[in-house]
Amino acid sequence: MNQQQKWIAFYTIIIREILRFTRIWIQTILPPVITTALYFVIFGQLIGPAIGKIDGYNYIEFIVPGLIMMTVITNSYANVVSSFYGSKFQGNIAEMLVSPVPNWIILVGYIGGGVARGLSVGLAVTIVSLFFSNLPIEHPFLMLLMGILTSALFSLAGLINGIYAKSFDDISIVPTFVLTPLTYLGGVFYSISMLSDFWQKVSLLNPVLYMVNGFRYGVLGVSDMSPWLSFTVLIIFISALYIYSLSLLNRGVGIRN
Amino acid sequence: MLSYAPIIFMGLKMSTALAIQSLTKVYANGFQALKGIDLTVQQGDFFALLGANGAGKSTTIGIISSLVNKTSGQVSIFGYDIDTQREQAKAQIGLVPQEFNFNVFEPVREIIINQGGYYGIPRTEALERSEKLLNQLGLWEKRKDQARELSGGMKRRLMIARALIHQPRLLILDEPTAGVDIEIRRSMWDFLTELNESGTTIILTTHYLEEAESLCRNIGIIDQGQLIENTSMKKLLNRIDTETYVFDLDNALASPPEHNALTFELRDPTTLEVSFHKESFSLNQVFDWFKENNIKITSMRNKTNRLEQLFIDLVEGNKGSKAA
Ligand SMILES: Nc1ncnc2c1ncn2[C@@H]1O[C@H](COP(=O)(O)OP(=O)(O)OP(=O)(O)O)[C@@H](O)[C@H]1O
Numbered sequence: 133m134n135q136q137q138k139w140i141a142f143y144t145i146i147i148r149e150i151l152r153f154t155r156i157w158i159q160t161i162l163p164p165v166i167t168t169a170l171y172f173v174i175f176g177q178l179i180g181p182a183i184g185k186i187d188g189y190n191y192i193e194f195i196v197p198g199l200i201m202m203t204v205i206t207n208s209y210a211n212v213v214s215s216f217y218g219s220k221f222q223g224n225i226a227e228m229l230v231s232p233v234p235n236w237i238i239l240v241g242y243i244g245g246g247v248a249r250g251l252s253v254g255l256a257v258t259i260v261s262l263f264f265s266n267l268p269i270e271h272p273f274l275m276l277l278m279g280i281l282t283s284a285l286f287s288l289a290g291l292i293n294g295i296y297a298k299s300f301d302d303i304s305i306v307p308t309f310v311l312t313p314l315t316y317l318g319g320v321f322y323s324i325s326m327l328s329d330f331w332q333k334v335s336l337l338n339p340v341l342y343m344v345n346g347f348r349y350g351v352l353g354v355s356d357m358s359p360w361l362s363f364t365v366l367i368i369f370i371s372a373l374y375i376y377s378l379s380l381l382n383r384g385v386g387i388r389n
Numbered sequence: 390m391l392s393y394a395p396i397i398f399m400g401l402k403m404s405t406a407l408a409i410q411s412l413t414k415v416y417a418n419g420f421q422a423l424k425g426i427d428l429t430v431q432q433g434d435f436f437a438l439l440g441a442n443g444a445g446k447s448t449t450i451g452i453i454s455s456l457v458n459k460t461s462g463q464v465s466i467f468g469y470d471i472d473t474q475r476e477q478a479k480a481q482i483g484l485v486p487q488e489f490n491f492n493v494f495e496p497v498r499e500i501i502i503n504q505g506g507y508y509g510i511p512r513t514e515a516l517e518r519s520e521k522l523l524n525q526l527g528l529w530e531k532r533k534d535q536a537r538e539l540s541g542g543m544k545r546r547l548m549i550a551r552a553l554i555h556q557p558r559l560l561i562l563d564e565p566t567a568g569v570d571i572e573i574r575r576s577m578w579d580f581l582t583e584l585n586e587s588g589t590t591i592i593l594t595t596h597y598l599e600e601a602e603s604l605c606r607n608i609g610i611i612d613q614g615q616l617i618e619n620t621s622m623k624k625l626l627n628r629i630d631t632e633t634y635v636f637d638l639d640n641a642l643a644s645p646p647e648h649n650a651l652t653f654e655l656r657d658p659t660t661l662e663v664s665f666h667k668e669s670f671s672l673n674q675v676f677d678w679f680k681e682n683n684i685k686i687t688s689m690r691n692k693t694n695r696l697e698q699l700f701i702d703l704v705e706g707n708k709g710s711k712a713a
């Protein structure tokens with residue numbers, strides 16, 4: 133395939149992925165918006181005032197970036213894992229496998245779909261959050277960059293899950309047992325400075341912490357660590373998962389007999 | 390060889406469309422599905438790949454189209470090796486798989502256009518081509534429907550349209566007419582014949598032997614992972630040296646008659662099957678015999694499944710030779 137053909141193939145996959153989740157927007161876009169609105173009401177209006185300020189911000193303002201990030205993470209992951217597993221289940225993954233489209237384009241296409249879902253839902257939630265809080269939005273470019281990188285990383289993770297999944301149950305195991313704990317313990321609802329020394333160190337092993345804080349820095353200008361560290365951690369994880377998932381695709385794991 | 394004329398007329402050089410050497414496949418569970426297949430299909434051919442359920446047809450097709458990893462052996466498509474020149478090899482093939490394998494929630498036309506996209510065909514061009522294909526295959530009215538809303542026969546035709554969007558030189562169809570009604574089947578035959586005449590090499594599997602007989606020039610029979618026959622349809626049919634006719638009789642017979650050149654079989658007291666060697670006996674002589682024996686015939690027909698019997702004999706013969 134020449135460059136133009138590759139571009140067409142990539143474009144086809146990403147548009148197909150975007151159409152997939154927009155066609156079923158009631159299942160894909162609406163639920164996270166409702167869930168986060170509930171978070172805002174409960175944590176922001178009811179519990180928040182009892183907690184007081186963190187890093188100079190109201191509790192609601194402090195958790196908004198984390199809640200947006202949490203939505204971005206779960207949605208980009210869910211998008212790729214269900215789309216990829218679905219295409220294995222229905223067999224239409226073969227449409228791409230018989231064609232000359234290189235595996236890296238398939239991979240980047242799925243990441244693109246996951247990022248699109250992550251960002252659309254993230255944007256929807258951000259708009260909702262503006263009704264509940266006054267976000268300063270200190271560094272919009274950094275905010276966007278963190279959003280893109282985080283959704284790319286979790287799209288890759290979702291893809292790997294989709295590759296290994298043998299049943300619909302398999303696609304909910306990782307979100308339940310890995311993703312949810314990591315995000316809840318990733319500083320969405322608190323600053324790690326509130327933890328003891330030991331738990332602060334343990335928290336630093338959680339990659340989600342770096343994403344939430346990087347994004348929070350973009351929105352509020354405060355963070356538990358330097359945004360550069362967040363950026364570096366993201367790039368390292370993305371590279372590792374990209375290489376790994378490409379090798380899975382090249383070997384045909386889970387998709388070729 | 391008259392049927393090759395259009396290709397030569399178009400000034401194309403004849404070449405090998407598909408070459409398979411010593412192909413084996415052992416599935417992950419240890420089952421050996423292919424045990425060393427050698428097969429060549431020439432450009433322009435209309436080739437039937439036959440075999441019983443589980444013989445290894447779909448496995449072979451899966452390997453050719455890069456959906457199944459082979460265990461050993463070589464496969465090349467128009468000279469492109471599927472290991473070393475996979476991209477080019479894939480670009481030559483259009484595949485109509487045995488099982489429905491599209492996203493049932495996608496609209497019909499979208500499925501076809503997306504497939505074009507994976508081959509790098511610009512959307513505007515894919516739109517044009519899809520319009521033509523959908524019309525040819527009688528799906529134009531359904532173009533906006535979700536694929537799950539199609540009937541079984543329409544789904545098969547959708548997969549044919551999808552396989553042709555990039556105008557492949559080799560079209561492989563794995564049981565394309567399974568579950569398709571007689572009328573549509575006939576029109577599919579016409580469609581495929583036309584496609585073949587315009588230069589597309591076609592490989593088809595089917596369990597309807599009359600389909601293979603009316604469409605295909607050459608034939609391969611796979612049995613238990615081995616190619617047990619690879620010949621032209623004409624030669625194969627020539628091998629059928631006995632003719633069998635079914636006669637309905639006016640008066641009932643108690644037992645089948647005896648004759649040294651004719652074999653009789655009584656299906657019921659008034660239905661008699663008569664078989665004889667084409668070379669040594671003629672239908673005229675059969676009528677003479679009925680006359681001599683004062684047996685009145687009310688009607689007569691050719692027993693239709695002659696190719697089926699040959700097929701069964703070949704497969705049985707293969708089992709026999711293995712048991713020996
Ligand atoms: N994924 C798989 N794992 C293990 N064995 C398999 C697998 N796929 C096919 N087989 C086995 O390989 C053999 C050949 O199967 P294949 O699908 O190639 O047959 P076929 O000739 O296409 O049959 P049919 O006419 O029923 O479609 C069968 O015994 C089948 O059970």
Ligand SMILES: [Mg+2]
Nearest residue numbers: 446447487563
């Ligand atoms: Mg089959």
